[in-house]
Amino acid sequence: DVKVTQSSRYLVKRTGEKVFLECVQDMDHENMFWYRQDPGLGLRLIYFSYDVKMKEKGDIPEGYSVSREKKERFSLILESASTNQTSMYLCASRGSIADTGELFFGEGSRLTVL
Amino acid sequence: GQQVMQIPQYQHVQEGEDFTTYCNSSTTLSNIQWYKQRPGGHPVFLIQLVKSGEVKKQKRLTFQFGEAKKNSSLHITATQTTDVGTYFCAGRIRGADGLTFGKGTHLIIQP
Numbered sequence: 001d002v003k004v005t006q007s008s009r010y011l012v013k014r015t016g017e018k019v020f021l022e023c024v025q026d027m028d029h030e031n032m033f034w035y036r037q038d039p040g041l042g043l044r045l046i047y048f049s050y051d052v053k054m055k056e057k058g059d060i061p062e063g064y065s066v067s068r069e070k071k072e073r074f075s076l077i078l079e080s081a082s083t084n085q086t087s088m089y090l091c092a093s094r095g096s097i098a099d100t101g102e103l104f105f106g107e108g109s110r111l112t113v114l
Numbered sequence: 115g116q117q118v119m120q121i122p123q124y125q126h127v128q129e130g131e132d133f134t135t136y137c138n139s140s141t142t143l144s145n146i147q148w149y150k151q152r153p154g155g156h157p158v159f160l161i162q163l164v165k166s167g168e169v170k171k172q173k174r175l176t177f178q179f180g181e182a183k184k185n186s187s188l189h190i191t192a193t194q195t196t197d198v199g200t201y202f203c204a205g206r207i208r209g210a211d212g213l214t215f216g217k218g219t220h221l222i223i224q225p
Contacts, residue, residue, distance in 0.1 A: 033212065035215075040123070040217065041217060042120075042202065042215050042216060042217035042218050043157070043202065043204075043215040043218075044215075045212050045213070045214070045215075048212050056212075058212055059214075090156060090157070101162065102147065102159035102162065103147075103149075103157070103159065103204075103213065104159075105156040105157050105158070106156065107155075107156055108156050
């Protein structure tokens with residue numbers, strides 16, 4: 001079974017702090033995604049990556065950056081956390097770019113910014 | 115921007131009643147996927163529909179993809195308490211990257 005592991009289930013940070021959210025998948029998937037989930041807003045795509053060192057902006061990239069130095073790892077970075085970034089962050093992976101198949105999600109990282 | 119709209123936002127049903135959630139896109143979709151998220155859990159893939167007019171069944175769940183590939187529905191027959199959760203549709207818009215998710219329908223079942 002595919003396993004997508006997010007490093008932290010719960011984080012509490014202060015405004016202005018730099019935050020790293022790590023995601024690792026063990027199925028050699030090419031595509032990886034970061035979504036945030038907020039009540040009433042569903043899942044919104046922040047960034048995605050088709051391959052190592054490649055990244056594409058999603059629908060709400062402002063205030064975020066990403067890093068994909070290795071195929072299995074996709075990191076989401078909040079350079080200066082703000083209270084409106086309090087949310088549940090979900091990482092997902094998928095097979096090749098030609099594969100229109102399912103997304104495999106991690107358990108999520110719930111971030112609170114005070 | 116391009117959106118995938120999903121209704122209703124909440125649905126309360128008595129156990130044993132049927133349930134339907136609807137998904138509509140402003141643009142043609144390459145395919146549509148459905149996910150279920152249990153309370154406190156993460157979204158889990160249910161199914162993908164690709165062809166115009168496609169209908170797929172999984173036990174009590176029936177999934178449909180519209181002829182114009184702009185809408186889809188998920189119907190659950192005779193709901194059970196294990197069906198509780200949020201159901202999301204997610205569409206791949208032609209020429210676009212990634213999946214666009216609907217806001218989800220929360221299914222609440224009263225015993």
